[in-house]
Amino acid sequence: MTAAAPSPVAPVQDESLLRAALKGLVVPLCGVAFAFGVWSLEGRVLDAYDTVTAMNIGVAMMLAVSLNIVNGMTGQFSIGHAGFMALGGYTSGMVTYYGSLLLWGTAARQGGPFGAGEWLFAASCVAGGLVSACAGYVVGLPSLRLRGDYLAIVTLGFGEILRVLLQQTNRVIGSREGLAEAKWRELIPPPVGGAVGFNGLPKYTNLFWVGLFLSLTVIFAVRLKRSAIGRSMIAIREDEIASYSVGVNVTRVKVRSFVIAAFLAGVAGGLYAHRIGVNIEPRDAGFQRSFEYIIMTVLGGKGSVTGSMIAASILTYLPEWLRDFDRYRMIIYASLLIAMMLLRPQGLLGSREIWDFLPWFRKRRGTAR
Amino acid sequence: MTSGPARFALASPENRPLLDVQDVGIAFGGLKAVNGFSLQLPERSLYGLIGPNGAGKTTVFNLLTGVYRPDRGGIRLARHDLTGRKPHEITLAGVARTFQNIRLFGEMSVLDNVRLAAQLRRSVGALSTFFRGPRFHRCEADLRDRALELLDVMELRGDADAPARSLSYGHQRRLEIARALATRPKVLLLDEPAAGMNPQEKQSLAKLIESLPERFELSVLLIDHDMGLVMKVCRKITVLDHGEIIAVGPPDRIQNDPNVIAAYLGEPTPDA
Numbered sequence: 001m002t003a004a005a006p007s008p009v010a011p012v013q014d015e016s017l018l019r020a021a022l023k024g025l026v027v028p029l030c031g032v033a034f035a036f037g038v039w040s041l042e043g044r045v046l047d048a049y050d051t052v053t054a055m056n057i058g059v060a061m062m063l064a065v066s067l068n069i070v071n072g073m074t075g076q077f078s079i080g081h082a083g084f085m086a087l088g089g090y091t092s093g094m095v096t097y098y099g100s101l102l103l104w105g106t107a108a109r110q111g112g113p114f115g116a117g118e119w120l121f122a123a124s125c126v127a128g129g130l131v132s133a134c135a136g137y138v139v140g141l142p143s144l145r146l147r148g149d150y151l152a153i154v155t156l157g158f159g160e161i162l163r164v165l166l167q168q169t170n171r172v173i174g175s176r177e178g179l180a181e182a183k184w185r186e187l188i189p190p191p192v193g194g195a196v197g198f199n200g201l202p203k204y205t206n207l208f209w210v211g212l213f214l215s216l217t218v219i220f221a222v223r224l225k226r227s228a229i230g231r232s233m234i235a236i237r238e239d240e241i242a243s244y245s246v247g248v249n250v251t252r253v254k255v256r257s258f259v260i261a262a263f264l265a266g267v268a269g270g271l272y273a274h275r276i277g278v279n280i281e282p283r284d285a286g287f288q289r290s291f292e293y294i295i296m297t298v299l300g301g302k303g304s305v306t307g308s309m310i311a312a313s314i315l316t317y318l319p320e321w322l323r324d325f326d327r328y329r330m331i332i333y334a335s336l337l338i339a340m341m342l343l344r345p346q347g348l349l350g351s352r353e354i355w356d357f358l359p360w361f362r363k364r365r366g367t368a369r
Numbered sequence: 370m371t372s373g374p375a376r377f378a379l380a381s382p383e384n385r386p387l388l389d390v391q392d393v394g395i396a397f398g399g400l401k402a403v404n405g406f407s408l409q410l411p412e413r414s415l416y417g418l419i420g421p422n423g424a425g426k427t428t429v430f431n432l433l434t435g436v437y438r439p440d441r442g443g444i445r446l447a448r449h450d451l452t453g454r455k456p457h458e459i460t461l462a463g464v465a466r467t468f469q470n471i472r473l474f475g476e477m478s479v480l481d482n483v484r485l486a487a488q489l490r491r492s493v494g495a496l497s498t499f500f501r502g503p504r505f506h507r508c509e510a511d512l513r514d515r516a517l518e519l520l521d522v523m524e525l526r527g528d529a530d531a532p533a534r535s536l537s538y539g540h541q542r543r544l545e546i547a548r549a550l551a552t553r554p555k556v557l558l559l560d561e562p563a564a565g566m567n568p569q570e571k572q573s574l575a576k577l578i579e580s581l582p583e584r585f586e587l588s589v590l591l592i593d594h595d596m597g598l599v600m601k602v603c604r605k606i607t608v609l610d611h612g613e614i615i616a617v618g619p620p621d622r623i624q625n626d627p628n629v630i631a632a633y634l635g636e637p638t639p640d641a
Contacts, residue, residue, distance in 0.1 A: 245456060
């Protein structure tokens with residue numbers, strides 16, 4: 001093995017760089033187009049019931065994809081994902097509810113599509129994401145010292161503590177006057193409804209916003225996986241000692257993965273809180289819900305973005321579909337999961353993505369990128 | 370800490386060693402795994418570290434790379450004090466290693482294993498990762514070119530897209546070297562790189578290791594049980610036994626050193 005002269009590597013031209021950069025923007029724009037597409041189905045192809053199911057699937061996909069960043073890519077077992085979702089949902093709900101009260105004197109919906117109310121809602125989702133991200137940072141810190149089961153217990157604790165705290169919150173204040181006259185003890189802990197849940201939130205969530213935030217989440221997750229940050233995350237999952245030996249700042253990458261996942265879960269929580277139908281409740285922060293998302297990521301395959309999306313849609317739709325067999329529903333559901341784990345323990349797609357199974361695509365991706 | 374700055378000040382800048390290890394020791398419970406280990410590694414040198422099983426060779430590597438924190442002593446790389454630094458900081462300063470029990474990122478492709486190591490000192494933020502601007506693409510393209518170059522050197526280019534765990538044993542060892550080189554080290558620590566290789570593979574590995582110092586402007590510290598390899602490649606050797614240095618010198622002197630012979634079960638090693 002003498003030192004042969006390295007064979008020439010095709011230089012990347014500036015033109016292709018520019019094109020690649022344009023492509024960088026085109027894909028998110030496609031996401032926006034997708035959002036308009038699914039929105040246009042609302043009321044035409046999908047009736048009210050289907051629309052709610054579709055929104056549930058979209059939100060579940062966001063949560064499964066974001067959890068996959070921590071559990072699947074970085075390999076840090078977190079059972080607190082519902083906590084991040086609930087925190088984002090409550091934050092976002094507070095912003096729209098009390099924001100609406102202060103701005104317009106009523107918590108009812110303001111304006112039509114893309115009216116002032118919807119923009120407040122979109123901003124509130126991002127705000128929910130940011131608050132969740134801060135919590136993700138705090139929960140991510142113990143992950144530096146703990147691993148495996150111990151970390152799982154800490155994250156479990158986070159969700160459960162949050163659930164109990166949310167139960168102890170104050171009653172929702174119903175009017176602007178009430179808000180103005182409220183005493184401190186009515187505002188702290190925050191007036192988000194206590195054990196009965198946060199009622200009366202304006203129902204802004206529709207398929208457009210779900211489609212938009214979902215596609216941005218998915219684009220981000222896919223791009224993350226194929227980037228420097230994603231590689232260091234996967235490396236930590238594969239072998240922590242080897243990763244720091246090649247200079248990966250394990251501490252920073254782990255915390256970063258928690259922050260990113262919590263942010264995305266918080267945004268999804270905002271969408272969840274403003275859905276038609278049920279309100280957001282303290283129960284939503286509990287570990288049962290976290291387990292649903294863990295099952296989705298495990299079923300989809302560790303680190304597979306599209307895999308967890310497929311699993312999320314199946315597992316969200318399945319209980320609806322099995323509703324006809326009401327009494328045996330959960331038994332069938334559980335048996336299917338067990339069968340799945342026995343037949344395909346690595347998950348639906350393993351660590352690959354759905355397009356990795358298309359031969360021409362695989363060839364094109366190859367060493368090139 | 371027994372080694373103060375004064376001890377380093379004695380060496381003049383010209384002949385100051387690249388890696389200077391002074392009287393390093395660590396104990397696990399009552400067992401002194403490494404005791405009073407010192408080493409001066411000059412620039413662009415090939416240096417061997419040998420000793421019977423359990424002598425503490427890998428522990429020395431773990432001390433040098435920050436996996437263990439030394440109980441005493443000091444480690445310097447050029448102007449950096451590496452004593453007690455975190456492993457990734459030590460890699461950043463310029464010490465890279467391979468592992469005795471291969472530690473590759475099995476699920477990742479061969480290319481990504483090397484590219485991950487090459488991305489040290491080049492950071493791209495989360496936002497840039499989302500928008501994929503020109504800077505992101507230029508950075509990724511550079512990393513890829515650099516990684517492919519190293520795979521060419523290690524003759525692994527053909528397997529670039531395969532998952533690392535699918536490689537044969539010898540190829541995995543070479544990939545570990547490629548990955549370590551991708552961090553642009555000044556000192557490369559090779560922990561039994563020839564283990565499990567057949568004679569032909571060993572021979573080409575020896576040639577490769579000999580070419581590394583000039584080609585990549587680094588020094589190599591080599592652990593191996595294959596005396597033939599170590600004696601052939603290294604200009605100077607340190608012998609450890611029970612965590613302590615029992616001999617230091619060029620290969621021919623080490624071969625005839627009575628202490629070394631005694632350490633290896635009282636008879637000359639067959640390859641020597």
